[in-house]
Amino acid sequence: MLSFLVKRLFQGIFVIVGLSILIFIIARIVPGDPARMSLGPRAPQFAVDELRREMHLDKSLPVQYFYWAEGVFRGDFGKSINTKRAVNTDIREFLPATLELALLSGILFIILAILLGLLAAKHHDKWVDNLIRGLSYVGIALPAFVVAELLLLLFGYVWPIIPVLGRLSPETGAPTHITGLFTLDSLLTGNFTAFFNALAHLILPALALATGPLFQEARLLRASLVDNMGKEYISVATGYGLPSRVITKKYLLKPSFIPVVSVMGMDLASLMGNAFLVEKIFDWPGISRYGMNAMMNKDLNAISAVILVFGIIFFIVNIIVDIIVASLDPRIRLGAKS
Amino acid sequence: MKRQLKGLLFLLACVVLVQGIGAQSQSRMIRCTVSGTPNIDPGVGQDYGSSMALPNLYDSLVFPQNDGTLKPMLAEKWDIDRSALNYTFYLRKGIKFHSGKEVTADDVAFSMQRLLTVGEGYAYLFTGVVDKATVVDKYTVKFTLKKKFGPFVETLVRLYVLDKDLVTKNTNKNGKYGEMGDYGKDWLITHDAGSGPYTVSELKQQQYLSAVQFKDYWGGWDKDAPDSFKLMDTTEGATVRTLIRNKDVEITDQWQTMENINAMSRLPGVSIAENFSGTILNVMLNTKKAPTDDVNFRRALSYVFDYDSILKLFPGSAASQSPVPHDLPGFAAVSSYRQDIEKAKQALQQSKYANQLDRYPVEVLCNSDVPDLEKIGLSLQAAAAKIGIKIDIVKAPWISLVDMVSNVETTPNGTIIFVSPHYNEAGSIIESRYHSKSTGTWEQAEWLQDKSIDAAIDDALATMDRTARFAKYKAIQSKIANDIVPTIWVLDQAERRAYQSDYVYWPGAELAKAGKPVTPVMGYSFYFHDFKIFPDRKKK
Numbered sequence: 001m002l003s004f005l006v007k008r009l010f011q012g013i014f015v016i017v018g019l020s021i022l023i024f025i026i027a028r029i030v031p032g033d034p035a036r037m038s039l040g041p042r043a044p045q046f047a048v049d050e051l052r053r054e055m056h057l058d059k060s061l062p063v064q065y066f067y068w069a070e071g072v073f074r075g076d077f078g079k080s081i082n083t084k085r086a087v088n089t090d091i092r093e094f095l096p097a098t099l100e101l102a103l104l105s106g107i108l109f110i111i112l113a114i115l116l117g118l119l120a121a122k123h124h125d126k127w128v129d130n131l132i133r134g135l136s137y138v139g140i141a142l143p144a145f146v147v148a149e150l151l152l153l154l155f156g157y158v159w160p161i162i163p164v165l166g167r168l169s170p171e172t173g174a175p176t177h178i179t180g181l182f183t184l185d186s187l188l189t190g191n192f193t194a195f196f197n198a199l200a201h202l203i204l205p206a207l208a209l210a211t212g213p214l215f216q217e218a219r220l221l222r223a224s225l226v227d228n229m230g231k232e233y234i235s236v237a238t239g240y241g242l243p244s245r246v247i248t249k250k251y252l253l254k255p256s257f258i259p260v261v262s263v264m265g266m267d268l269a270s271l272m273g274n275a276f277l278v279e280k281i282f283d284w285p286g287i288s289r290y291g292m293n294a295m296m297n298k299d300l301n302a303i304s305a306v307i308l309v310f311g312i313i314f315f316i317v318n319i320i321v322d323i324i325v326a327s328l329d330p331r332i333r334l335g336a337k338s
Numbered sequence: 339m340k341r342q343l344k345g346l347l348f349l350l351a352c353v354v355l356v357q358g359i360g361a362q363s364q365s366r367m368i369r370c371t372v373s374g375t376p377n378i379d380p381g382v383g384q385d386y387g388s389s390m391a392l393p394n395l396y397d398s399l400v401f402p403q404n405d406g407t408l409k410p411m412l413a414e415k416w417d418i419d420r421s422a423l424n425y426t427f428y429l430r431k432g433i434k435f436h437s438g439k440e441v442t443a444d445d446v447a448f449s450m451q452r453l454l455t456v457g458e459g460y461a462y463l464f465t466g467v468v469d470k471a472t473v474v475d476k477y478t479v480k481f482t483l484k485k486k487f488g489p490f491v492e493t494l495v496r497l498y499v500l501d502k503d504l505v506t507k508n509t510n511k512n513g514k515y516g517e518m519g520d521y522g523k524d525w526l527i528t529h530d531a532g533s534g535p536y537t538v539s540e541l542k543q544q545q546y547l548s549a550v551q552f553k554d555y556w557g558g559w560d561k562d563a564p565d566s567f568k569l570m571d572t573t574e575g576a577t578v579r580t581l582i583r584n585k586d587v588e589i590t591d592q593w594q595t596m597e598n599i600n601a602m603s604r605l606p607g608v609s610i611a612e613n614f615s616g617t618i619l620n621v622m623l624n625t626k627k628a629p630t631d632d633v634n635f636r637r638a639l640s641y642v643f644d645y646d647s648i649l650k651l652f653p654g655s656a657a658s659q660s661p662v663p664h665d666l667p668g669f670a671a672v673s674s675y676r677q678d679i680e681k682a683k684q685a686l687q688q689s690k691y692a693n694q695l696d697r698y699p700v701e702v703l704c705n706s707d708v709p710d711l712e713k714i715g716l717s718l719q720a721a722a723a724k725i726g727i728k729i730d731i732v733k734a735p736w737i738s739l740v741d742m743v744s745n746v747e748t749t750p751n752g753t754i755i756f757v758s759p760h761y762n763e764a765g766s767i768i769e770s771r772y773h774s775k776s777t778g779t780w781e782q783a784e785w786l787q788d789k790s791i792d793a794a795i796d797d798a799l800a801t802m803d804r805t806a807r808f809a810k811y812k813a814i815q816s817k818i819a820n821d822i823v824p825t826i827w828v829l830d831q832a833e834r835r836a837y838q839s840d841y842v843y844w845p846g847a848e849l850a851k852a853g854k855p856v857t858p859v860m861g862y863s864f865y866f867h868d869f870k871i872f873p874d875r876k877k878k
Binding site for chain 1: 374375377379382384456457458461462465466514523524527542543544545570572574576577580581583584586707735736737738740741742744760770776779780781
């Protein structure tokens with residue numbers, strides 16, 4: 001397992017470097033002069049030239065990349081032309097908001113997908129299964145932002161029992177900053193008012209983001225379970241008189257999860273990047289929205305930083321998924337050993 | 339059964355809990371949605387949101403009035419010498435910054451010098467004009483100009499006076515401005531150094547700017563004035579509609595679609611304010627690209643355009659009568675293009691492209707970020723087809739549009755853009771729209787580059803006498819509108835915003851309702867000091 005990890009990490013370095021070069025080039029070939037865009041059409045030329053020099057835009061692409069990469073190694077992503085402050089500061093502020101959203105969304109879709117998948121498989125080809133499959137088609141077809149709008153309409157207009165916008169109510173102070181995740185920070189500091197308030201604000205955007213993956217994974221799990229249910233070793237176990245709960249837990253779940261875990265990992269990693277519209281609709285100050293604003297304004301430093309951060313998160317999640325899959329499926333571990 | 343009952347009770351408890359979480363407090367706060375978190379550094383901010391915030395946090399020497407004149411603010415009075423190159427301002431005594439320090443001439447000179455050095459924000463109004471700012475005595479400051487500039491005092495509404503000591507104290511010495519370090523830019527992102535009626539309490543990027551009343555404000559307070567304001571960074575339609583419906587916002591931004599505005603107008607206690615803001619909607623015609631390089635072709639397009647149908651898309655707006663919007667001082671009604679198919683055909687016949695329309699398709703570009711603009715393009719396309727002109731509509735995001743119009747080859751035949759003035763005079767629009775200096779920017783996609791127009795504009799701006807200057811503006815407007823016709827002037831836009839009229843007294847909205855002029859200087863109709871809030875009148 002250790003050698004596997006080392007190998008993946010080593011591969012990851014090349015992936016991240018390649019990603020950084022790609023982002024760098026793409027961000028710079030998109031039309032528009034970021035210095036002029038930032039300062040406006042009437043800004044004096046000396047101010048525009050000064051900003052271009054500051055951003056090294058007067059240098060060749062390889063030299064620009066060198067400066068940027070050197071800064072990244074020092075932990076300095078440069079300055080955002082939108083927020084006028086260090087991109088590091090922006091990421092420190094906005095990343096936890098999206099992480100928190102993605103984490104709750106991930107927890108929701110994993111738990112609900114497993115529950116729905118198990119329920120559908122248990123009652124396969126009966127009305128429960130058909131209902132869940134029907135809902136799945138709708139859930140997968142509906143984009144997250146449509147779900148978000150529907151939830152906003154329902155809980156903002158029709159049944160306003162839950163807050164719909166932002167991370168906290170105006171009268172609730174933010175908890176002491178430890179991680180930036182309001183729910184975790186408030187629990188760690190014993191600030192339960194902030195905890196419940198933050199959680200209430202999280203529910204709707206997390207649900208909107210979770211809907212697509214939830215039904216996707218539920219369908220996948222249901223199909224995998226039904227497929228494995230028909231296998232001979234399950235018939236043998238049933239023939240031996242083992243209770244169905246034991247069969248499910250000991251013999252059915254593990255192999256059925258293997259295909260689902262990989263997809264769950266991909267979906268979990270993509271939650272952060274896909275959160276942009278949900279963040280916009282629920283007025284959630286996350287990094288996804290920050291990244292999209294950066295792209296609309298050609299904020300080069302911010303674009304590069306956001307995509308790099310997403311790339312690293314994707315890479316880490318993929319490694320974790322590989323480890324989980326390897327632990328679920330001994331064939332993969334043994335295959336790796338041989 | 340017991341388990342199920344416990345579960346139900348738990349669920350009910352959660353519902354009660356979140357009801358409490360969802361409850362909102364009532365206060366005399368005024369909240370507006372804006373596009374983008376405001377830049378509250380007076381040397382940096384210049385977009386709409388920033389221009390709303392700055393007059394509330396800072397004072398300037400003069401203040402724009404609704405009738406187009408200026409009233410003294412930090413300055414009691416001013417003199418202009420015979421050469422018209424030296425302006426001396428005499429400050430009021432005893433005005434305090436939020437820090438408690440008195441406003442002096444040193445602060446005014448510092449503020450101007452800072453603006454000229456940094457070169458961002460509204461600096462462009464001064465960099466080509468002001469040579470230096472000199473402290474004459476504690477309450478007297480002199481500006482020396484590089485050249486005569488008639489509207490100079492008008493531009494001073496954008497010189498926001500900073501507390502020099504406070505900024506210097508919070509300067510990062512590692513900045514690029516020599517001994518001035520970063521000129522306080524880092525600190526001023528989230529703090530203010532002003533003397534205005536409000537002071538910053540919190541700025542959270544991508545979220546909001548909030549500010550509270552400065553109790554010792556020299557201008558005093560009405561008992562019903564807002565005790566705080568909040569500018570919230572969101573223009574998302576469903577979000578804004580939810581906010582205004584739940585009374586979580588008092589005034590919306592001006593970027594809402596017509597459909598959303600109409601829906602919000604039906605909410606109880608909500609009215610729609612329609613304020614002219616000096617903004618004019620243009621179809622800028624590239625005078626250097628065939629077939630729009632032909633004045634008769636441009637005239638044909640101006641006569642074929644269906645102005646009335648577009649006015650219906652922008653309720654409250656007015657038909658343009660000049661290259662300058664009607665609410666700007668110096669405006670002259672010099673043209674009256676209306677759809678006239680016969681005149682369009684006659685103009686087209688005189689064009690050198692009359693019999694070659696197939697060889698010269700016309701491309702019209704609109705900003706894909708503003709959905710309503712495409713409707714204008716489509717309307718022009720349909721109208722032009724009546725006289726045989728084929729128009730292709732191209733959509734591009736703002737960033738691409740700005741890039742396309744930076745080069746004459748890539749600038750399409752027509753570009754649909756709103757333009758607003760930089761200061762409260764016709765000269766601002768005339769200069770930014772038709773002087774050669776602005777070619778290659780999104781403010782001028784016509785590529786006019788007419789030396790006689792440049793000379794006329796420079797001459798008008800150098801004219802000190804207001805009446806004489808306005809007469810020159812009129813002549814320029816007439817020449818542009820009737821002889822050159824580089825643009826289709828679609829309409830003078832009325833900004834439409836939904837607001838809580840049941841408990842908010844908005845002076846600008848009330849004036850507009852009464853058909854009276856409202857200052858078109860960007861952001862100044864949101865001078866919250868003059869608003870009133872009556873929380874007890876809030877309709878549930």
